[in-house]
């Protein structure tokens with residue numbers, strides 16, 4: 803699986819898992835996985851995370 807959040811090394815698989823477990827927003831995925839909580843504060847990954855949420859909710 804490819805890395806989605808490069809700062810924190812979070813994979814698409816981990817984000818899909820968080821969505822399956824009920825996360826419905828960037829903030830909730832961040833809380834669940836740490837994705838988006840790295841040095842760029844989601845600048846590089848927020849858009850990708852939101853697409854993954856849309857595709858898996």
Ligand code: FES
Nearest residue numbers: 807808809840847
């Ligand atoms: S790439 Fe996700 S916080 Fe920077």
